[in-house]
Amino acid sequence: MEGFLGRNIYYDASRACLMLAxxxxxxVSDYNEMRVMSQHSPASEKSMFQCEHPIENVLWPIRCLFKIAVTRDCMSTALLLLNGTIPNELRCLENHGGYGVSLDAPPPSLHLCKSIISMIIASS
Structure with a gap:
């Protein structure tokens, strides 16, 4: 996907950024749900996290988003979209209109946060 986005210029960059965000x-939401489920049943943690790399499943759309942003010179749009969609998930805020932190949600993954910040810095 990254290679296609880097070479192909015949796509709507704004729409692609929106879809990737x-x-x-x-x-990120699915990753947080998996972490909550594994917190409640530690025996299932191995089966959930062992078969795939859950962080990579979260990072590939962000990596592609920044590839578009760099290639098509729309970094401000990409950052605005990412800022508008990701923070609530990383803060584990409920989507029910409240701004309080969910009590049963684990804190955001430090590795995930550091990876996203590293990608932002590398892309700028």
Whole structure:
């Protein structure tokens, strides 16, 4: 995907950024749900996290988003979209309109946060 986005110029960069930001938000949300489920049943943690690399499943849409942002010179749009969709998921805020932290959600993954920040810095 990254190679295609880097070489192909015949796509709508704004729409692709929007779709990748939404995909990233869903991936972060799914990752947080997996962490909550593994917190409640530690025996299932191995089966959930061992078969795949869950961090990579979250990072690939963000990596592609920044590839578009660099290639098509739309970094401000990409950062605005990422800022608008990702923070609530990383802060583990409830989506029910409240701004309080969910009591049963674990704190955000430090590795995930550091990886996203590293990608932002590397892309700028």
């Amino acid at each position: 939404a995909t990233a938000a869903n991936a």
